[in-house]
Amino acid sequence: MKPVVHHSLEDATGDRCVDLIRTGARWAWVECRRDPEDAHGWRRLHPPRGDFADAAAARADAAGQVAWLEA
Numbered sequence: 001m002k003p004v005v006h007h008s009l010e011d012a013t014g015d016r017c018v019d020l021i022r023t024g025a026r027w028a029w030v031e032c033r034r035d036p037e038d039a040h041g042w043r044r045l046h047p048p049r050g051d052f053a054d055a056a057a058a059r060a061d062a063a064g065q066v067a068w069l070e071a
Contacts (some may be wrong), residue, residue, distance in 0.1 A: 003028070003048065007055065011068045018062045018069055020055050021048055027058040031066050 005050045007020040015036070028048035034041055049065075052058040063069045 005057075009069060010057075016068060017042065018059075018066055020058050020062075022055070025053075027052040027055050029058045029062040031062070 001024045001025045001041050002015045003017045006011045006022050008017050015034055017032050019032060021030065026052045030048045032042040033045060034043065038046045038069070050058055051062055052061065
């Protein structure tokens, strides 16, 4: 099954986000950035992380690793 972004949590500037991704029954997260002067759009900063049972667990893990994201 192809991964699907179910939630995208943006920072206050709109230049960073954390995507919560679902693949089948499992969840992961990835931090992304975009540069206003670049028409490419969002770029992943790393491969998706985690193999969580639900979105809440993925978000909690992301909050512990991404400084701007509040739990």
